[in-house]
Structures are given as structure tokens and as C-alpha cells.
Amino acid sequence: MERGIIDTIKGVARGQFLAGEPLERHCSFRIGGPADLFFVPAGREDFLASWKVLGAARVQSLVIGNGTNVLFGDAGVRGAVLRLKDGFDHLRISDMDEAKKTVVLEVGAGVPLARLHLFASKKGFLGTEFTFGIPGTVGGAIFCNAGTRLGTMSGIASEIEVAGPDGKARWLGAAGAGFGYRTCRLLPGSAVLGARVGLAIGGRDVATTDVRELKAYRAKCQPLGRPSAGSVFRNPEGDFAGRLIEASGLKGLRLGGAEVSPVHANFIVNRGRATAAQVKRLMEIVRAEVERTQKVRLEPEIHVLGDFLKEEQ
Ligand SMILES: Cc1cc2nc3c(=O)[nH]c(=O)nc-3n(C[C@H](O)[C@H](O)[C@H](O)COP(=O)(O)OP(=O)(O)OC[C@H]3O[C@@H](n4cnc5c(N)ncnc54)[C@H](O)[C@@H]3O)c2cc1C
Incomplete structure (x- = not known):
């Protein structure tokens, strides 16, 4: 990647810039060569500004979360790898209907699924049990439509916030994501910034049993x-x-x-x-x-x- 592009990004975005960063440090396989640029944006605006520069310059760029569903080549990645963390770590209740016993959470792409599940289960919200033991982030889980026999991200994500290569963020209805079995069909160059997930209020006992079974299965069979x-x-x-x-x-x-x-x-x-x-x-x-x-x-x-x-x- 041209040095000038990195300088342009540095002019518009704050964060951690690492040239030639070994990707083995950023994935669960512990395998992978260097990325030309590994960038951890300091916040959401920094990500959007850098994504726009990379998009305009047509630099091959990809976003990762926890790197738990990837195999990086030994020769690494020519172009930019961006890791979403800070600025994408929000997790809050955005809507609650006590009468209908439903709740909507707004959650950033960088939130680990384990944190989402802990938050939901502590509040007595049902629907995230299937995520137990999936070591990814919400962004990666949306992109991969992660799931288990108990459910998938497509079953709880009602809206998804994405950024296109123009660096502009917008919300899509779940249908717009084109979810399939362990896939979604976002436009090339799209990054998932976050999602709204719809959960039910109550039913803690069922949830505890489901999670216990999933935990036992993983410990025995994986x-x-x-x-x-x-x-x-x-x-x-x-x-x-x-x-x-x-x-x-x-x-x-x-x-x-x-x-x-x-x-x-x-x-x-x-x-x-x-x-x-x-x-x-x-x-x-x-x-x-x-x-x-x-x-x-x-x-x-x-x-x-x-x-x-x-x-x-
Ligand atoms: C021990 C173990 C158990 C697992 N069990 C399960 C399981 O039961 N079910 C299951 O479905 N998966 C499972 N996985 C796979 C993996 O954890 C999930 O697919 C997870 O959702 C990936 O999230 P991540 O943040 O690690 O994504 P990454 O591995 O970082 O990325 C995966 C893909 O998504 C893209 N991506 C990541 N974040 C974004 C974003 N914000 N915007 C756009 N694209 C993005 C990346 O470019 C890449 O193509 C398991 C993995 C391990 C190691």
C-alpha cells in the first residue's frame, strides 16, 4: 500500500497504526503473515474517516472482530485490516415494551457475544442463549450469521448498521442483510458497525437449561x-x-x-x-x-x- 495513503488516514483518523503487523496475533488459529496496515481506530468517527479514504483509494481492506472465523495466509494481507473495538463497544437498551414482554438492545460491532449474553441474561432477557461459547464479536457474528442449533444472529438482529466504502453509516432492516446459512450478503466494501437485537423478557429457567446443555456439549465434543x-x-x-x-x-x-x-x-x-x-x-x-x-x-x-x-x- 502506498505510504501516502497511510499518511492521509493519519491526517483524518486517530488510532493505533501498525505496519507489517503479524496477523497471527489477531486470530484464534494463531496463524497468518503481516498486514500492510493493521489499524485499530480510536473511535467510530475515526473508523468512518479511514474507511472512506481506503474506499476512495480502492485499497483492499477488511474489517475483523476477534478473528475467530478466519484463516489468514502465511504471506499476510496486501492492504488494510481494521479491527473494531473502541467506539464499537456500546451495549444499551434502546426500547422496551413491558406489556408485550419485548426489548430491543442496541449493540456495537466490537462487543463480544459473551458480553452481550451476560448483559441479557443478567437482566432476564431471552434470546441470546445460542451465542454461548461462540468466541466472536457482534460484527463478526452478523457477517457470518453465527449460530448453533439453538438459533442464529439472523433470528435476533432486527436492524443492522453498516458503513459503505463512502464512509457513510446507515441502518438496514434484517432483510437487507440477505442472511443465509452462516452467511450474509452485504454489499462488497460494507462494514458492520452494530445492530439492534430483539429479545423477549422473562423465561430465565429455560435459558439456563439451554446454556448448561450447550456448555456441556462444547466441553465434551469440541x-x-x-x-x-x-x-x-x-x-x-x-x-x-x-x-x-x-x-x-x-x-x-x-x-x-x-x-x-x-x-x-x-x-x-x-x-x-x-x-x-x-x-x-x-x-x-x-x-x-x-x-x-x-x-x-x-x-x-x-x-x-x-x-x-x-x-x-
Ligand atoms: C472454539 C470456537 C468455537 C466456535 N463455535 C461457533 C459456533 O458454535 N457457531 C458459529 O457460528 N461460529 C462458531 N465459531 C466461529 C466464530 O467464532 C464465529 O463465526 C464468530 O461469529 C466470528 O466473529 P469474529 O468477531 O471472530 O469474526 P472474525 O473472525 O474477525 O471475522 C470473520 C469474517 O467476518 C468479517 N467481519 C468481522 N467483523 C466484521 C464487521 N464488523 N463488518 C464486516 N465484516 C466483518 C471478517 O472480515 C471475516 O470475513 C467458533 C470459533 C471457535 C474458535
């Missing part, structure tokens, strides 16, 4: 002790990617430091020194083998971003 990005592949209609991978005899398969988890076959874990190339290659092997033996083509759930060195591809 490899939480090793770096990963959660489920690698989406579940195909009527089946489970983990079951198909296990049935293909791939549980425990290793490539360098990357391993198809022996605990849950739809997780690839970093055993310590895995490269992005190894994870990507292992994904390709799993995909090909599941297609060959089970006749099902798996689609990735994790977002593979950035550059891979030529010999890695």
Missing part, C-alpha cells in the same frame, strides 16, 4: 484446548460435516502442525507451528476425500483471507 477457527465446513443439508469427515476416516489426519481434530472432525487445530498453507491443504484433502467416499461436496465455513506464497498453493 477441541477447546487448541487454536482453531471453529467448524471448518458448513453442515450440508440434512447432515453434519463432522460425521462425513469421520466416516471418511480422516479424524486425526495431520499435515505438519495442522490436524483434523481427533475430538471433533470438523475442527482443524493448530498443534503449535501449523502454517496457513498446511491448514488450507488439509482442507483440500478433506474436501476431496469426503467427495470421493461420501459423494458430498463440503463448503468452507471459515473465511480464507489474504495471500498464500506461490509454493504454498
